[in-house]
Amino acid sequence: MSILEVNISNNSQLTQRQRWSIYLSYIVILIFLYIGFSLRQSSLNRVTMYTNLEAGITALYPARWLLDETGDYVLRVRDMSNRGFKTVIQVSTLPVTPDTVERNLLDRLSLNRSQTFIDYTILGYSDYFLPDETPAIAMSYTFVSRDASPFLEGVSTVVVGLDILTIQRGQALIMTFRADSNTYEQTLPIFEQFIQDIDY
């Protein structure tokens, strides 16, 4: 039979040099955690420059969002990594006449959307000022999004949308944001940052 002697150390018995080593280790860990967090945030907040000379629009949109210029809009970017409804930022322009006011355009958008969006409901209008104090009008709405594939069991999602519409230089600029109603508030700052950065 052998006896195993366990010698339990006590911090109070550590030397000053050892104590400083432990403190330094903690500091190094914290620094790396900070760097990692910063890198992650940097990665998440990374943006991509968008320029459309024909439309006269320059914008910054979140990196790794899918850019689409093939539709009846100037640009549309979607967060394809989002599980659920893919958060969308869209910019489109419409021609106007001197008689056209914002309300006319919003009505037109609503009438068209009511033909194609499920349960399209306008939540309300409100005044909005762009970063350069240009007056605009905001329209919020909801609708139900459903996976288009008829062969799969897609589940519908309630989407909240926000249009910021302003008429300038003979055309209407419409900036649209749409997100899953459950994540709308968390993701809205991305759209607000987009509006801060857009140049048209």
Added chain:
Amino acid sequence: MIQLVRFLKISFLLLFVTTVMSSMAQSASEFDINRIKRATVFIYQARNQGNNLIITCVSTGTIVSYDGLILTNAHSTVRDSICNGDTIIVAINVDLNEPPIPKYRAEIAQVDEGLDIALLQITRELDGRLIADGTLPTLPFVEIGDSSEVTIDQNITVVGYTNIDNQPVGITRGTITAFISEPRGGDRSWFKTRSTIPGTMSGGGAYNSQGQLIGIPTTAPITLSNSDASCKFIEDSNLDGFINNNDQCIPIGGFISSIRPSNFARSLIRGASLGLNVDILTIPDVRPNPIDPPKFSRLFFSPSVVNGLPSTVVGSLPANTNSLYLFFDYENMTSETVYELRVTRDGVPDSIFSLPPVRWSGSQRGLWYIGSRDQPWANGVYEFNLLINGFAADSETVIIGGGAAVTPTFSNVVFGLLDLQGNILGNGYVLPTGSIASARFVYANMIDGTNWTSLWYFNGQEIIGSRTNEVWSGGENGSTVVNLRPQGGLFPGTYRLELYINNALSATSDFVVAGAQEGPLPIIFSNARYTIAQSPFEALNTPKVTSLPNSVDVLYALFDWQQIAPGTVWTVRWLVDGELFFELTEPWITTESGKNFLLSLDNPPDGTYTVELLVNDLKITEATASVGIGQLAIDRFAEADGTPFGGVVIDAATQNGIPNVSIILIREDFSISDFVWDQEQVFAIATTDRNGNFQFDRPLVLDTPYSLVIEANGYLPITIDGFELDAESLNPLIITIELVHD
């Protein structure tokens, strides 16, 4: 480092994806029956009644284009007295083992009611919402085969719905037993089969061994009859709380033995897929319908057809006959009229040469034939019974058997103008107005001294003084000419010559007189041209164009006409890049002569357009113009070939499906390192459903390297380059992808 290792593990995981062969897994080159089943839809025609949609008619249809173009029958979709619905609902196969599920509404894009072919375009969701341009998912579709290559005894597979019950899409296999001839489609107007095809399969697809659609099983319900087993009561259409004979029954027709060859649908598909709509602006759209009941008369047989007309008239044929046609006159027919031919041999029904109830594909009146060529007719006494809308119309008997009889015969009548040498000049069946018409015919086995008669008709009426009763003195064999010199000359209209031997009809043929005389050929249509204008009225005075550098909203075609009698059957054809997309044959119903007959074509895409004008199937004139680059753009989506690709995305830890994950397939021109998250670089995107299942709506092209990206919040991303399938790959390709939490 650990992350790199995990990343590589994931990449290898994707390479190690579990490939699960579908129940019908076959190589890409073989018959993909599941794809065909998925492309087969069930169609309801329904009528809005208060807040209810009452089903009025049902049929099968087949998706023939990725953007939701459906080929089916006209009788069950176009509104008429039997199918009086105003809404078309499309049910698709979500699960091939379950009945179809209503998903969409559709509208009629192109239709030929006589041929009983309709092209539907999916335009709305089931709830009535419009489907915005480009948002309809790419649907599975079938390839249209060349029905002219179909042979007797060829095996076919018919896909459709066997009933209005809980059955999923069904399959019936059989063989082609005969070709049936009619004027509208020539020798291959119909394919006959002995397969047992239920009436609800009408409008579906018949496929060859390559899985190409070569025909449309077709039968037309005759009428709504409460006592008819082919009419079903399935809902309380009058909302009285009961389902009984007072409700609307749904006609499903009898068993189908006739298949309309797919080549008849090609021009309609082309026109519908290009969105080409032709309007005839000079003639009102509403054509006068005959008031008198339809009827058939003057039934006779001929062993062959020349330019749509009988070569001769026979009452019997020798053994080993392999070609026989029944000719008859028809009146007051419409495209809604259903006609049927029942053939018996020695009193026993002959299913091979009978034609079940089908829509009338001719015009209102004229000469029709039905028969077959190059197919053996067994010896016997054949009785041909014609029915109109289910009622007996007329019948005629012919005997086949014995040796070839040597009997006096007239045959092969052609019409024209005589030159000084006694030669017949012209195109044979369309003569210009003038003072004289001549007919040359062949005679055989004639005996001098035989009585013979020639008799001419004009628009169905005997021309007074045209009858000649003579004694033959021209010898045994040869050809001769008879002339018509009516008082006042040849008026525009339809003429007929009948030749009798000993008071028995031996030969007969029709011809048209129209147009001014320019030598032996008529000038009926002239100055055919294209123009562009802001309105139809302006188009009458704008100059001719032959080349348009840019696209136009409307392309107008105009022509002048002269001396064409109302009622004369004429045809207008419109082609793009040499391919037919519009054809209309109907009686002429405007003035005899005039200028600027106007047709319009809306939003023609780039291409070379030709409009052709015909009378009696003879092309009289044409005009051509090019738009844009002068040829149609290539549609990358139009290829049906490829491997369907789908699968399931699961959580590696829980093995549960992950919903709402997007899988991005990058085009072959780009690798992962080139991918900058631009839609232009994307080949297709699929998103998983609530069970984690996904399915790309475009098939993968073989031997083409794709890249694949999956990024989902909460999971490590997956990327892979060189994702390529070849002919040995599984078809369809179904994979399982595991995602690992980050």
